[in-house]
Amino acid sequence: MSLPQFFFYVFSTIAVISALMVISSRNPVHSVLFLILVFLNASGLFLLAGAEFLALLLVVVYVGAVMVLFLFVVMMLDVDFGSMRQGILQYMPIGVVIGVIFLLELLLVAGSFVIAPQLGGVATIPIDMGVQNTRALGLVIYTRYAFLFEGAGAILLVAMIGAIVLTLRHKVNVKRQDPAIQTARRPADAMKIVKVKSGQGL
Amino acid sequence: MDFILSALDYLLGVPGLGGTQVGFIYKGLLLLIALLIFTAYILLADRKIWAAVQIRRGPNVVGPFGLLQSFADLLKFVLKEPVIPAGADKLVFLLAPFVLAMLALAAWVVIPIDEGWALTDLNVGILYLLAISSLGVYGVIMGGWASNSKYPFLGALRSAAQMVSYEVSIGLVIITVLLCVGSLNLTDIVIAQKQMGLAHMIGLPQLAFLNWFFLPLFPMFVVFFISLLAETNRPPFDLPEAESEPGCGLHGRICLDPLFAVHAGRIYLDHHDVRAHHHPVPGRLGVTDRPATIHLDPGRSLVHFEDLAGLLHGRHGEGLCAAISL
Numbered sequence: 001m002s003l004p005q006f007f008f009y010v011f012s013t014i015a016v017i018s019a020l021m022v023i024s025s026r027n028p029v030h031s032v033l034f035l036i037l038v039f040l041n042a043s044g045l046f047l048l049a050g051a052e053f054l055a056l057l058l059v060v061v062y063v064g065a066v067m068v069l070f071l072f073v074v075m076m077l078d079v080d081f082g083s084m085r086q087g088i089l090q091y092m093p094i095g096v097v098i099g100v101i102f103l104l105e106l107l108l109v110a111g112s113f114v115i116a117p118q119l120g121g122v123a124t125i126p127i128d129m130g131v132q133n134t135r136a137l138g139l140v141i142y143t144r145y146a147f148l149f150e151g152a153g154a155i156l157l158v159a160m161i162g163a164i165v166l167t168l169r170h171k172v173n174v175k176r177q178d179p180a181i182q183t184a185r186r187p188a189d190a191m192k193i194v195k196v197k198s199g200q201g202l
Numbered sequence: 203m204d205f206i207l208s209a210l211d212y213l214l215g216v217p218g219l220g221g222t223q224v225g226f227i228y229k230g231l232l233l234l235i236a237l238l239i240f241t242a243y244i245l246l247a248d249r250k251i252w253a254a255v256q257i258r259r260g261p262n263v264v265g266p267f268g269l270l271q272s273f274a275d276l277l278k279f280v281l282k283e284p285v286i287p288a289g290a291d292k293l294v295f296l297l298a299p300f301v302l303a304m305l306a307l308a309a310w311v312v313i314p315i316d317e318g319w320a321l322t323d324l325n326v327g328i329l330y331l332l333a334i335s336s337l338g339v340y341g342v343i344m345g346g347w348a349s350n351s352k353y354p355f356l357g358a359l360r361s362a363a364q365m366v367s368y369e370v371s372i373g374l375v376i377i378t379v380l381l382c383v384g385s386l387n388l389t390d391i392v393i394a395q396k397q398m399g400l401a402h403m404i405g406l407p408q409l410a411f412l413n414w415f416f417l418p419l420f421p422m423f424v425v426f427f428i429s430l431l432a433e434t435n436r437p438p439f440d441l442p443e444a445e446s447e448p449g450c451g452l453h454g455r456i457c458l459d460p461l462f463a464v465h466a467g468r469i470y471l472d473h474h475d476v477r478a479h480h481h482p483v484p485g486r487l488g489v490t491d492r493p494a495t496i497h498l499d500p501g502r503s504l505v506h507f508e509d510l511a512g513l514l515h516g517r518h519g520e521g522l523c524a525a526i527s528l
Contacts, residue, residue, distance in 0.1 A: 027291075053326055056326055064339070072359070076359075133326070134326060
C-alpha cells in the first residue's frame with residue numbers, strides 16, 4: 001500500500017461513514033455538519049486524483065457558500081420532529097418501493113458499466129501534461145467552450161434576478177425612509193416662527 | 203512499509219541522522235511559535251494603541267510596560283475553570299473554537315516567508331487561502347448555535363452573514379491580482395511583484411513598497427481594504443457586536459474549558475474575559491495574510507496592516523469595558 005492509497009482509504013471511509021450519519025442523525029444541524037465533512041473528504045479525494053483546482057473549488061463553493069446557507073436555514077427553522085413522524089407509516093410503502101427501484105437501477109448501472117475499448121486513454125481534448133490544472137481548465141473553457149460558459153453564466157444571472165423579483169415585495173403599511181426628501185427639506189417648509197405676546201397664548 | 207518510512211522522513215527527518223530533508227514538523231513548529239509570539243504582541247499593541255486613543259494607560263502591570271500581559275492572559279485561561287452552558291450542544295460547542303483557531307493557523311501553510319520557504323508551495327495557493335477563509339464561517343456559526351441562547355446565535359448570524367458577503371468582493375479583488383500575475387502560486391505572485399513593480403522599473407529596488415500591487419491596482423486596493431475591515435469586523439463595519447448590547451455577540455457564552463485552554467487560540471475567542479475586546483486574532487491574521495502577500499510584502503506588512511486596522515477601531519462601549527477591568 002502506498003501513501004496515496006492509504007489516504008484514499010482514509011478519505012473514502014470517513015466520507016461514507018459521515019454520509020451515513022447525515023441521514024441517521026436526529027438533529028438536522030448535525031446532519032448538515034456531517035454533510036460538510038462529506039464534502040471535505042470528497043475534496044480530499046479530488047486532490048488525490050490530481051484535480052487540485054476542482055478540490056479547492058468544491059471547498060470554496062459548496063462548503064464555503066452553499067452549506068452555510070443550508071446551515072442558516074436549518075438553524076433558523078424550529079423543526080418539530082413529533083409532527084414530522086406522524087405521517088411516516090402512511091408514506092412508508094411508497095418510500096420503500098422508490099428506494100428499491102433506485103437501488104436496482106444503481107446496481108444495474110454499476111454492474112454493466114464499461115468504457116468502450118476504443119475510447120480508452122483518448123481524451124476529447126488533448127491536454128498537455130505539463131500544464132497546470134487551473135491553466136488547462138482555463139484554456140479549454142475560455143476557448144472551445146466559451147459560448148457555453150457564458151451561457152451558463154447568463155442563466156445563473158437570470159436565476160438570481162428571478163429569485164430577487166419573486167421575493168421582493170412592497171408592503172403597503174411599511175414606513176420607509178426617503179433620504180432625498182429628508183435632505184431636500186428646508187427650515188421654511190418645516191417650521192413656522194411665531195411671535196407670542198407676553199401674557200397671551202397663541 | 204516503505205511509505206511509512208518515507209512519510210516519517212517527510213515529517214520528522216533530520217538530514218544528519220539518515221533523513222533526506224528537514225522534517226515538516228520542525229518547520230511548522232518554528233512558524234507556529236513565531237506566529238504565536240507575534241500574535242501575543244499584536245494583541246498587546248492593539249490594547250495599548252486603543253488605550254492611548256481613549257486616553258487610558260492600557261495594560262501596564264505585568265512586566266515592563268505591560269509587555270508580558272498576553273502571556274499572563276494565556277496562563278489565566280489555562281488555569282481557569284471551564285464553563286459549559288447546561289443547554290449547550292456540548293460537542294459542537296467545544297468544536298467551534300477549535301475549528302476557528304485551527305483554520306486561522308492552517309492558512310499560514312502556504313504563506314511564503316522567503317524564497318523557497320513556504321511550508322507547502324501549493325500551485326493553487328490563493329485558492330487554498332480563499333477556501334480556508336471561507337471555512338472560518340463555520341466556527342462562528344457553530345459557536346453561536348451550540349450556545350443554545352438567542353443572543354450569541356443572533357450575533358453569530360450577523361457575523362457569518364458579514365463574513366460570507368465580503369468574501370465575494372475580496373475574491374474578485376484577488377482575481378485582478380491573479381490576472382496581472384498569471385499564476386495562483388503565492389511565491390510566483392511575490393516574484394512577479396518584484397519583476398514588474400515600479401521600484402524595479404525606476405531602478406530603486408530598495409523602495410520595495412513601490413513594487414507591491416497596491417500601486418498599479420490602487421482602486422482595487424481601496425475596495426480590498428474596505429472589505430478587509432468588514433471581514434474582520436473592525437469599525438465602521440462592526441455589526442456583529444452591537445454597541446448597545448451587554449453581551450459580546452457570538453462570544454457571549456463561550457468561556458474556557460481545559461481541553462482547549464492549552465490551545466492558545468482560545469485567547470482570541472475569549473473576548474468576554476479579556477474585556478479590552480480584541481477581535482479573534484487568528485481570524486484577522488488569516489485575512490491579513492492576504493494583503494501581506496498580494497498587495498504588500500510578506501511578513502513586513504502584517505504589523506502595518508494590523509495597526510491601520512487597529513487605528514480605525516474605537517467605540518465607547520469597549521473603552522468603558524476596558525476601563526472597568528484595568
